[in-house]
Each structure stands twice: as C-alpha cells, then as structure tokens.
Amino acid sequence: MARLAGSSKLLRAMNESATMALLIDRGTLTRGELRELTGLSKPTTSDVLRTLTEAGLAVVVGHTSGGPGPNAEVYAVNPAAATVLAISVRDVSETLHAPFEAALCDLGGAVLARAAYPSDPADGDPVGTVRAIAADLCARAGRDRVTHLQLGVPGSYDPGTGTIRHIDVTGWGRPGLVTELAAALDLTVDADNDVNLAAIAERHRGAAAGSGSFALLWLGAGLGCAIDLGTSLLRGATGGAGEIGYVPLGLAAPGQPRDLQSLAGGPAVAALGAAHGFTGATAEEMVADAARADSDAAAAFLGALADRIAVVLAVVAALVDPPLVVLAGEVAQAGGARLRDLVTEAFHRNTPLRTPVEVTALTDDAVLLGAMDSGLRSVRESLVDSLNARPIPAR
Amino acid sequence: MARLAGSSKLLRAMNESATMALLIDRGTLTRGELRELTGLSKPTTSDVLRTLTEAGLAVVVGHTSGGPGPNAEVYAVNPAAATVLAISVRDVSETLHAPFEAALCDLGGAVLARAAYPSDPADGDPVGTVRAIAADLCARAGRDRVTHLQLGVPGSYDPGTGTIRHIDVTGWGRPGLVTELAAALDLTVDADNDVNLAAIAERHRGAAAGSGSFALLWLGAGLGCAIDLGTSLLRGATGGAGEIGYVPLGLAAPGQPRDLQSLAGGPAVAALGAAHGFTGATAEEMVADAARADSDAAAAFLGALADRIAVVLAVVAALVDPPLVVLAGEVAQAGGARLRDLVTEAFHRNTPLRTPVEVTALTDDAVLLGAMDSGLRSVRESLVDSLNARPIPAR
DNA sequence: ACAATAGTAAATCTACTTTCCTATTACGAG
DNA sequence: CTCGTAATAGGAAAGTAGATTTACTATTGT
Numbered sequence: 001m002a003r004l005a006g007s008s009k010l011l012r013a014m015n016e017s018a019t020m021a022l023l024i025d026r027g028t029l030t031r032g033e034l035r036e037l038t039g040l041s042k043p044t045t046s047d048v049l050r051t052l053t054e055a056g057l058a059v060v061v062g063h064t065s066g067g068p069g070p071n072a073e074v075y076a077v078n079p080a081a082a083t084v085l086a087i088s089v090r091d092v093s094e095t096l097h098a099p100f101e102a103a104l105c106d107l108g109g110a111v112l113a114r115a116a117y118p119s120d121p122a123d124g125d126p127v128g129t130v131r132a133i134a135a136d137l138c139a140r141a142g143r144d145r146v147t148h149l150q151l152g153v154p155g156s157y158d159p160g161t162g163t164i165r166h167i168d169v170t171g172w173g174r175p176g177l178v179t180e181l182a183a184a185l186d187l188t189v190d191a192d193n194d195v196n197l198a199a200i201a202e203r204h205r206g207a208a209a210g211s212g213s214f215a216l217l218w219l220g221a222g223l224g225c226a227i228d229l230g231t232s233l234l235r236g237a238t239g240g241a242g243e244i245g246y247v248p249l250g251l252a253a254p255g256q257p258r259d260l261q262s263l264a265g266g267p268a269v270a271a272l273g274a275a276h277g278f279t280g281a282t283a284e285e286m287v288a289d290a291a292r293a294d295s296d297a298a299a300a301f302l303g304a305l306a307d308r309i310a311v312v313l314a315v316v317a318a319l320v321d322p323p324l325v326v327l328a329g330e331v332a333q334a335g336g337a338r339l340r341d342l343v344t345e346a347f348h349r350n351t352p353l354r355t356p357v358e359v360t361a362l363t364d365d366a367v368l369l370g371a372m373d374s375g376l377r378s379v380r381e382s383l384v385d386s387l388n389a390r391p392i393p394a395r
Numbered sequence: 396m397a398r399l400a401g402s403s404k405l406l407r408a409m410n411e412s413a414t415m416a417l418l419i420d421r422g423t424l425t426r427g428e429l430r431e432l433t434g435l436s437k438p439t440t441s442d443v444l445r446t447l448t449e450a451g452l453a454v455v456v457g458h459t460s461g462g463p464g465p466n467a468e469v470y471a472v473n474p475a476a477a478t479v480l481a482i483s484v485r486d487v488s489e490t491l492h493a494p495f496e497a498a499l500c501d502l503g504g505a506v507l508a509r510a511a512y513p514s515d516p517a518d519g520d521p522v523g524t525v526r527a528i529a530a531d532l533c534a535r536a537g538r539d540r541v542t543h544l545q546l547g548v549p550g551s552y553d554p555g556t557g558t559i560r561h562i563d564v565t566g567w568g569r570p571g572l573v574t575e576l577a578a579a580l581d582l583t584v585d586a587d588n589d590v591n592l593a594a595i596a597e598r599h600r601g602a603a604a605g606s607g608s609f610a611l612l613w614l615g616a617g618l619g620c621a622i623d624l625g626t627s628l629l630r631g632a633t634g635g636a637g638e639i640g641y642v643p644l645g646l647a648a649p650g651q652p653r654d655l656q657s658l659a660g661g662p663a664v665a666a667l668g669a670a671h672g673f674t675g676a677t678a679e680e681m682v683a684d685a686a687r688a689d690s691d692a693a694a695a696f697l698g699a700l701a702d703r704i705a706v707v708l709a710v711v712a713a714l715v716d717p718p719l720v721v722l723a724g725e726v727a728q729a730g731g732a733r734l735r736d737l738v739t740e741a742f743h744r745n746t747p748l749r750t751p752v753e754v755t756a757l758t759d760d761a762v763l764l765g766a767m768d769s770g771l772r773s774v775r776e777s778l779v780d781s782l783n784a785r786p787i788p789a790r
Numbered sequence: 791a792c793a794a795t796a797g798t799a800a801a802t803c804t805a806c807t808t809t810c811c812t813a814t815t816a817c818g819a820g
Numbered sequence: 821c822t823c824g825t826a827a828t829a830g831g832a833a834a835g836t837a838g839a840t841t842t843a844c845t846a847t848t849g850t
C-alpha cells in the first residue's frame with residue numbers, strides 16, 4: 001500500500017522515467033508520439049527530451065518525412081548508454097559444450113560480440129575468468145566498459161549472500177562470489193539458474209512470446225521447471241522453486257521409481273531407450289534417433305517416454321495451472337513436435353487437465369539468450385528507476 | 396516498464412493517496428508523523444488532511460497530550476467511509492455447518508455484525524439471498540449501505556466472466572452471477588476460493604503472519620493448496636492453481652493410489668483410520684480421536700497419515716519452495732501439533748527438503764475471516780487508487 | 791514567565807499548460 | 821516550373837497549480 005509522495009522535483013523525475021520507459025519499450029518515437037503517450041504538453045516533452053539527450057540517455061536517430069510541415073525528430077534510447085555482458089557457465093561433465101559462452105550487447109539489445117571459451121581463461125578463478133572474457137569481448141566490440149554482468153549458472157543463486165549454490169564448476173560455489181565480482185570489476189552483477197534464463201528467453205523470443213505467464217519444463221540430464229508468473233519468475237525461499245526432480249511418487253516402495261527424476265530424468269530416459277533397443281550415447285541422441293525413425297520400436301519408446309513426461313506435466317499443471325507449458329531441454333528439443341503430440345495425447349488420456357503444451361521454439365543457446373534478455377531488463381530498469389526518486393517507507 | 400506521467404494535479408493525487416495509505420496501514424497518526432513519513436511539508440500535509448477530512452475519508456480521533464505546546468490532532472481513517480460484507484458460502488453436503496456465514500465490517504476492520512444463516516433466506520436465488528443477508532446485517536449494525544461484497548465459495552472464480560465454477564450450491568454456478576450481483580445490489584463484488592481465503596486469513600492473523608510468502612495445505616474432505624506469493628495468491632490460468640488432488644502418483648498402475656486425492660483426501664484418510672480400528676463418522680473425528688489417544692493404534696494411524704501428508708508436502712515444497720507450509724483444514728486442525736511433528740519427521744526422513752511446517756493458528760471460521768480481510772483490502776485499495784490518476788498505457 | 795510545539799499565513803519556487811508565433815515541408819493552382 | 825497555401829514541428833511567453841521556506845500566532849508544560 002505504500003505510495004510515493006513528493007513535490008515538483010518528483011514530478012519531473014517521473015516524467016523523465018515515463019519518457020525513458022516508453023523509448024525503451026517502443027524503440028523509436030517522435031516528440032509528438034511521446035506527447036500522445038505520456039499525455040504531457042509539447043513544451044514539457046521537449047524539455048524532458050532535452051534533459052535525457054544531454055544526459056546521454058536518448059539520441060536523435062532520424063527524421064520523419066512524407067507529410068506536410070517540418071520533419072519531426074525521431075528519438076531512441078542511446079544504445080551506447082550501457083553495455084551488458086552475459087555469460088553462460090556450464091558444467092562440462094554433463095554436455096559436450098564449451099564451459100563458457102558469452103555475449104556483449106548494448107542498451108538497444110544489439111549483440112556487439114559473442115564467443116565461446118573452450119577452456120577456462122583463468123583456470124578456476126571466476127574473477128579472472130570474467131575479467132578475461134570481458135576484456136576479450138570489449139576489444140572485439142570496441143567498447144571500453146561493461147555496465148552490468150548477467151551470469152547463467154547450473155545451480156541456484158542466493159541474492160542474500162551473493163552466493164551461487166549447488167554448482168559443480170571449480171571456484172564458482174565460493175561464498176559471496178557474486179558480490180566479489182561486482183566489487184572487483186566495478187559493475188552490477190546478477191546471476192540466475194540456467195533453466196530460469198531459458199524460460200526468460202522463451203518468453204522474449206520463443207514459444208511463450210505471447211503468453212501472459214507459462215511454465216517451462218526442462219527435460220535434459222536433470223529435470224527442471226521454471227514458473228513464469230508474468231512479471232517475474234517464481235524463485236522460492238531458497239532459490240529451489242522448480243526442483244521438480246524431487247517430487248515424490250507416493251509412499252516409498254521398493255522397485256518403484258521414487259521421484260520424478262528417476263521417472264523422467266536423463267538416466268531414466270536413457271535406460272528406457274536402451275530397453276527399446278536404442279544405442280545412442282545419451283538420452284538426447286536416442287530420442288533424436290527415435291523421433292526420426294518410423295519403426296515400431298521408435299513408436300513404443302516415444303510413447304512410453306511421453307507417458308512419463310505427461311506425469312511430470314500433470315504435476316505442474318495441477319499445482320500451478322499455467323496457461324501454457326513449454327517443453328525445453330535437450331530431450332524435448334530432440335523429440336520435437338512428434339514428442340509434443342504424444343505427450344499431449346498421454347496427458348489428456350490420464351488427467352482431466354487441458355493445459356496447452358508446446359515445444360521450445362529456440363534453436364540457439366537458450367541460456368545465453370535468456371541471460372542477455374535478463375541483463376538488459378536489469379540495466380533498463382535501473383536506468384529508469386535511477387531517474388526517479390526515493391519511495392516512502394512501507395509499513 | 397510503464398510509468399506514470401502528469402502535472403501538478405497528479406502530484407496532489409499522489410500525495411493524497413500516500414497519506415491515505417499511511418493512515419490505513421498505521422491506524423492513527425498525527426500531522427507531524429505524517430509529515431515525517433511522507434516527507435511533505437507542514438502546509439501541504441495540512442492541506443491534504445483537510446481535503447481528506449472534507450471528503451469524509453479521514454477523521455480526527457483525538458489529541459496528543461503530555462508534551463509542551465498545543466496538543467496535536469490525531470487522524471485516522473473514517474471507519475464509516477465504507478462497509479464490507481463478507482459471506483462464506485458452503486456446500487452443506489460435506490459439512491455440518493450452516494450454508495451461509497456472513498459478517499459486516501467497517502473500513503477500520505471492526506466487525507459490526509455477524510451471523511450464520513442455517514437455511515437459505517431466498518432458497519436458491521443467490522441475488523435474493525445476498526440481499527436478505529445484507530439487509531439483516533445492516534439492520535443489526537445500523538448501516539444503510541454496503542460498499543463491497545466479498546464471497547468465499549467452494550469452487551473457483553473466473554473474474555473474466557464473473558462466473559463461479561465447480562460449485563455445488565444451487566444457483567451459485569450461474570454464468571455471470573458475480574457481475575449480476577454487482578449490478579443488482581449496486582456495489583463492487585469479488586469472489587474467491589475458500590482455501591485461498593483461508594490462506595489470506597492465515598497471513599493476516601494466523602500462523603503465516605510474519606512470513607513473506609507461504610503455502611497453505613488444506614486437508615479436509617478435499618485436498619487443496621493455496622500459494623501465497625507475498626503480494627498476491629497464485630491463481631492460475633483457469634483459477635485452478637492449487638488443485639493438488641489431481642497430482643498423479645506416477646504411471647497409472649492398478650491397485651495403487653492414482654493421485655494425491657486418493658492418497659490423502661478425506662475418504663482415503665477415513666479408510667486409513669477405519670483400517671486402524673477407528674470408528675468416527677468422518678476423517679476429522681477419527682484423527683481427533685487418535686490425536687487424543689495414547690494407544691499403539693493411534694500412533695500407527697497418525698504415523699501412516701503423516702507419511703501420506705509428507706508426500707503431499709514434498710510435492711509442494713519441491714515445486715514452489717515456500718519458506719513455510721501451513722497445514723489447515725479439518726483434518727490438520729484435528730491432528731494439531733502432534734500430527735505436525737509426525738509430518739515434519741516423515742518429511743525429513745523421506746526427502747532432502749527442509750521446508751518449515753506449521754499447523755493453522757486459527758480457531759474461528761478461517762474462510763469468513765479471510766473474506767473479511769480480502770474484502771477490506773479491495774475496498775482500501777480502490778479507495779486509495781480512486782484518489783490517484785490514470786496510468787499511461789503500456790506496450 | 792518561558793521554552794517548546796502545533797498550526798496558519800505570506801512569499802517564493804518549480805514545473806506544467808495554454809496560447810501564440812515562426813519555420814519548414816507538401817501540394818496544387820496558375 | 822513557380823509560388824501561394826495548408827499543415828505541422830518546435831519554441832517562446834504568459835499564466836496556473838501545488839509545494840516549500842520562512843515567519844508568525846496560539847497553546848501547553850515546567
């Protein structure tokens with residue numbers, strides 16, 4: 001219930017914030033369009049834009065033409081006002097990918113430079129690693145400073161202590177690492193779970209683009225779930241929300257799968273594939289082989305897999321009731337639309353729930369894309385908020 | 396990212412809103428305290444309070460004394476500025492309670508009148524029923540008008556169509572009923588699921604009072620779950636969030652409990668009690684008997700019940716990771732602290748999760764209390780917001 | 791009597807709006 | 821093809837709303 005109170009200064013701050021937020025949301029706008037959208041008068045709009053331009057936050061990017069009268073100036077956010085570094089940190093024991101994939105983008109969202117780092121540049125020292133990656137990408141992009149760093153990690157992040165937890169990459173579990181990085185590199189840093197970031201990417205440019213909220217079901221070596229509430233992700237008290245692998249399957253009974261991880265996790269899928277005669281090295285390969293094949297064995301394998309995934313789906317649908325569930329992760333990607341249809345069929349056969357199901361629409365590295373999206377959002381928000389004033393204390 | 400923009404008028408509106416919100420949150424405040432909290436100057440604070448008082452929203456409730464100088468006037472929200480009617484609608488086939496329990500309270504939260512209605516005053520016509528209840532309570536309280544009606548229903552509410560769904564009370568499932576009530580009685584109406592309202596009461600005056608967020612596990616005839624996210628409840632795309640009874644227990648297998656409802660729902664608990672030699676008429680009675688008893692059978696029954704509840708708990712804890720889970724509903728209430736301890740023990744024994752568990756601290760009708768809390772919140776928010784101006788359009 | 795505090799009044803300041811003016815462009819008539 | 825006209829962008833001047841600072845009066849306790 002806390003509301004802002006203040007004087008004329010606050011009003012100006014709010015009008016600058018509103019203008020900046022509109023420029024960020026809509027890309028390019030003329031003075032007249034801004035006047036329309038903010039409801040402010042012509043002189044005020046001009047004055048606000050002058051201030052923003054002088055502060056280096058907005059720039060004139062062109063002029064209109066065609067109509068009668070002078071050509072209106074077209075304004076946009078100054079892309080050079082901030083630089084975001086996104087780094088996806090991976091546990092290489094589980095994948096064939098490079099341990100670090102990173103990208104640099106400007107405030108407008110344009111990717112300035114991107115690279116994978118097959119070996120750790122500083123060999124186990126996260127601060128050195130990030131410093132080296134930042135230096136390399138800045139050199140390639142011709143930038144001199146990074147404003148914000150967004151990390152994507154296979155683990156959970158505790159913002160209270162600035163510590164990344166449950167991570168199996170040397171040095172990265174060190175207590176207070178994120179705080180340390182912020183201090184050592186003089187920038188703001190945020191970290192997030194890789195599945196959460198994949199969900200953010202899916203919302204910004206994937207299958208969930210139009211959806212108000214949705215849940216992402218990650219089917220890979222591990223089982224994960226991200227719950228997008230529309231405005232933010234459900235993170236949980238200890239950053240453990242979505243750890244769906246721990247969901248038990250009833251009372252403990254010998255011989256039965258104990259939890260969802262043992263029902264639909266990577267090893268379980270691989271075992272199921274092997275039982276159906278598939279010989280790939282990983283669950284992903286077996287599913288990909290089966291999805292391409294036209295044999296009875298393939299149909300049986302995918303059908304059995306779909307039955308299991310439908311169970312996971314039902315747990316999420318019953319508890320959260322999202323308007324959409326997106327299947328992502330290596331296994332889902334390998335199974336594609338064929339697997340999706342089988343899962344939907346099994347879901348409808350076994351439950352009264354009717355939550356729509358999609359597969360990921362992303363082919364690129366979803367975690368890195370999500371880290372870029374998330375980092376951009378942070379920077380943009382802090383930029384807009386920094387124009388605004390202190391709120392009155394709540395409670 | 397949408398921000399407000401505007402002129403001096405907006406500023407005044409904001410300052411009035413902020414002042415009103417503080418009065419609502421803190422109860423009573425002097426001009427000086429408001430000045431401190433809002434950061435506004437003395438003349439502005441005076442002016443805002445004059446406006447609020449003239450509008451009938453604030454009143455002087457007393458004077459300070461003791462210090463030197465004149466006695467400062469103490470302001471508070473005018474309790475007569477709004478009247479909230481809360482009605483809990485029940486499915487009598489499942490309980491021994493009256494079908495309607497209702498209370499009238501003022502803007503300050505004081506209960507003006509309260510009554511249970513053992514028979515339906517208008518016999519199956521919701522509009523007539525509500526009208527009769529409102530008239531009766533208004534007469535007792537000496538009020539002439541109700542501002543807002545908050546319904547608590549055993550079912551889910553779809554705000555889009557104003558329809559209550561999955562409700563087994565004659566007439567109450569009629570499409571558009573809530574909209575119809577608002578029009579017929581000339582007031583604002585909101586409805587919510589009974590378990591959700593119990594969670595709201597638990598947050599305001601129960602076991603979750605200090606917690607930022609929490610989950611409420613409802614153990615009664617049905618199984619339910621409310622997920623409090625701190626600022627709001629998780630409702631889901633179709634109002635079906637928390638329908639935890641549908642959570643499947645693995646692949647369909649004959650002879651096994653199929654879902655959580657058949658594992659820990661009322662009938663399953665009653666069957667478990669009967670198997671342990673308990674003879675109560677309902678699950679609630681059996682659990683209450685066992686909780687009071689010191690026999691081996693009681694210990695075995697409660698232990699087996701706790702094992703089952705721990706499974707439900709694990710599902711919620713793994714997916715949502717709340718900082719606290721409150722056990723509520725007839726069965727949990729009957730089991731009390733003894734059951735809670737057994738559940739915690741079983742939970743720790745079978746999962747790596749460590750979510751704290753409590754039992755409900757409410758003895759009164761949680762749904763009615765929650766309906767009052769929720770209705771009050773609505774009225775207060777709309778009151779504060781009505782002082783404020785139109786937001787600029789997003790996207 | 792005096793010090794401290796509550797509340798009001800007057801003067802000032804900030805930022806927004808309305809109104810008016812000038813400059814620029816497209817278009818069509820001559 | 822040229823020039824006048826209508827339409828529009830942007831800015832300047834005047835006016836207004838609301839907040840602040842400062843000064844003053846009234847009230848209460850020591």
